[in-house]
Amino acid sequence: MFWLILLIVVAALCALVLFFVAPAAGRKELRAPFAGRNFAHRGYFGKDPRPPENSLPAFAAAVQNGYGMEMDVQFSSDRKLLVFHDDTLTRMTGTKGWVRDYPYDQICQMPLADSAEHAPLFSEFLQTVDGKTPLIIEIKSRHEYTGEYLDALCHATLDGLKGYNGPYCIESFDPRVVMRIRKFAPQVLRGQLVDSYRAYRKEGANPIHAFVISHCFGNFMARPDFIAWCPDKQNWAVRLCARLGAMMVMWTALPEHDQAALEKQYDAVIFQWYHPEVKYK
Numbered sequence: 001m002f003w004l005i006l007l008i009v010v011a012a013l014c015a016l017v018l019f020f021v022a023p024a025a026g027r028k029e030l031r032a033p034f035a036g037r038n039f040a041h042r043g044y045f046g047k048d049p050r051p052p053e054n055s056l057p058a059f060a061a062a063v064q065n066g067y068g069m070e071m072d073v074q075f076s077s078d079r080k081l082l083v084f085h086d087d088t089l090t091r092m093t094g095t096k097g098w099v100r101d102y103p104y105d106q107i108c109q110m111p112l113a114d115s116a117e118h119a120p121l122f123s124e125f126l127q128t129v130d131g132k133t134p135l136i137i138e139i140k141s142r143h144e145y146t147g148e149y150l151d152a153l154c155h156a157t158l159d160g161l162k163g164y165n166g167p168y169c170i171e172s173f174d175p176r177v178v179m180r181i182r183k184f185a186p187q188v189l190r191g192q193l194v195d196s197y198r199a200y201r202k203e204g205a206n207p208i209h210a211f212v213i214s215h216c217f218g219n220f221m222a223r224p225d226f227i228a229w230c231p232d233k234q235n236w237a238v239r240l241c242a243r244l245g246a247m248m249v250m251w252t253a254l255p256e257h258d259q260a261a262l263e264k265q266y267d268a269v270i271f272q273w274y275h276p277e278v279k280y281k
Contacts, residue, residue, distance in 0.1 A: 021216045021237050023192075023246035024223040030189040031225065031247050033134045033167035034268050036281025039068040041252045041272040042085055052092065052112035054083050056120050059128050066278040068133050070251070070270045073122050073157055074140040075149075080104035081122040081156045087142065092119075122160045131166030136228075136249075136270065138193065139181075141174035154180040158188075171228055175218025182222050191249065192216065192224035196232040216241055228270070231257060 043051070043058025044065055051057035054071055062069045072085040077100060089095040089102065093110035108118045120128075129135065139157055141150065154177060161168060170181050171191035181190045200210035212218070215237035216227065226247035229238050231254075242248050250262050251270040262269050263280040 020218075020220045021240055022223070022244055023216075023219055023227065023241050024190075024225045025245055027189070027225055030169075030187075031267070034068065034136070034169060034189070034226075034249075035247070036279050037068050037134065037268055038263075038276045038278060038280065039070045039134070039136055039268060039270045040065075041070050041270050043069060043071065047273055049113050050115070052115050052117050054085055054092075054119065055112055055115070055117040056124060056128050057117060059125060063129055063132050065275075066133065068135065068268075069129070070136040070138065071125065072138045072140050073153075075100055075153055075156070076104040076107055077101050078103040078105075079152065079156070081153075081160055082107065082119050083122055083125050084119045085140075087140070122157070126160065126164055129166065131164060133166065135166065135168040136191070136268075137168055137170050139170060139172045139174075139177045141172055141177050143174075145174075147176075150174075150176055150180060153177075154184055158185050169226070171224075171226075173213075175213075175221045178218075178222035178224055189225050190222065191226040191228050191247075192219060192222060193228045193251070194238060195230050197235070198232070199230065226267070 040062040042053035043055065044062035044067055045051050045053050045058040059069060071083055073081055073083055076082055082104060084099055086092060088098055089110065092112050095110050110118060112118060139153060169189035169191060171193050172178050173193040175192065178190050178192050181188060194214060194216060197210050197214040200214055215235055226249050227238055227241045228249040228251050230251060247267045249268045249270065250266040253259060253262050253269050253271040255274045259276060
């Protein structure tokens with residue numbers, strides 16, 4: 001009887017883990033434009049940085065070289081959807097403060113990395129790319145963002161893509177965002193960005209939160225089509241997602257990484273600061 005009870009408990013725990021961690025199944029036709037490609041991280045730029053990351057010239061350079069792109073969108077204080085990676089303006093503009101606390105008419109006056117470029121609107125980015133290459137669009141989020149704010153951010157992103165003729169997918173580190181994309185646009189390929197337990201702890205997350213988020217336990221909300229994983233060794237949950245059929249994307253490959261090994265292991269690779277082949281499969 002003891003062993004029977006133990007078996008039932010173990011089976012129940014396994015079923016519970018599967019419920020929380022399992023990705024979406026199938027939808028291979030949506031994956032096709034992204035499979036076997038290298039994606040330029042925040043556009044195509046060098047360590048200089050010339051052109052600056054997430055600038056129109058960096059995006060134009062990626063298009064010219066045939067690369068897909070991964071880039072970031074978030075709101076200004078007046079809820080203009082702009083392309084910018086960091087939560088704060090400091091690193092790229094020298095101005096202190098949160099991106100979300102400045103109106104866009106001020107942000108667009110701030111030079112990116114002491115260049116003549118500024119953070120573009122999402123609409124300007126789409127005009128520059130013009131459907132010529134696949135896009136991975138990351139919606140930036142923070143834990144303090146309300147449901148209303150995330151609704152508006154997701155709707156603004158999807159509204160901006162109406163009429164856009166190129167292939168695109170949407171990802172986020174926040175399962176609440178990916179869940180909203182599932183709800184608002186189920187026909188769009190969606191992905192869950194995941195970092196390692198060590199990285200989340202380094203950022204100040206408590207051990208439970210770091211474990212839950214790094215082991216994809218938010219997948220039950222979003223059922224992502226792909227998992228975008230960091231350079232660290234995959235944990236058991238990420239490997240399980242791969243075994244269950246998730247498309248696997250790697251971020252961010254750098255010159256010091258074994259690029260051939262990454263291309264062999266992952267369905268798509270987001271790269272920075274080197275010049276890989278456009279397609280490898």
